[in-house]
Amino acid sequence: MNAWLLAAVVVCSAGLAPCLWLAARGAAQYRLVGISLAGTLAAVVFLLLARGFHRDSYGDLALVLAVLAPAGTLVFTRFLAGEPVDAVRDTAGSEHGE
């Protein structure tokens, strides 16, 4: 086992466990922190595994995850919080010419 695989094991075991624990309890907006950090950690683990196994193509998984994980979290925040009340009121007022 080289240093890259050792780092991947450490991040995967000691890092992902608290994220999953936080993502499994509490209100919906509190779980998002755990999910977001888990996405970042998973991307780093993919990069470390790619180097540890000498398979550079595995890094593409990290690239895809680095793009999709923040986008997914942003969608979750959008569905949870929606538009601020003042912004909705301003938009409705401008549509009616007020």
Add this chain to the structure above:
Amino acid sequence: MTPRHLLVLVLLVAGTAVLVLTALSLVVLPGPYLRLHALSCATSLGAPLVVLALAVDTGPGRAAVTLLAIGALLAAGGTVTTMAIGRATALLEEPEREELAQ
């Protein structure tokens, strides 16, 4: 052990330590806003340190540029995500604060 290999190990250990400590601090820190500090620290410091270690170990070339681009994506995406989660938390907690004020 060459200085370059030593630098790679230092960056890798530092990045891994930051990632693990921030993940553990999610459990320790009370409240949603304090946990956002841990999230931003992991995405803007921990992940770029690990990616930098990988890029230094790879050496100059196309693969290192790809790794640095992934690190930049992780840092930028993490920053935007942190702000969005903070905004969503503030918006969802606003009615509760108003009820407590009354």
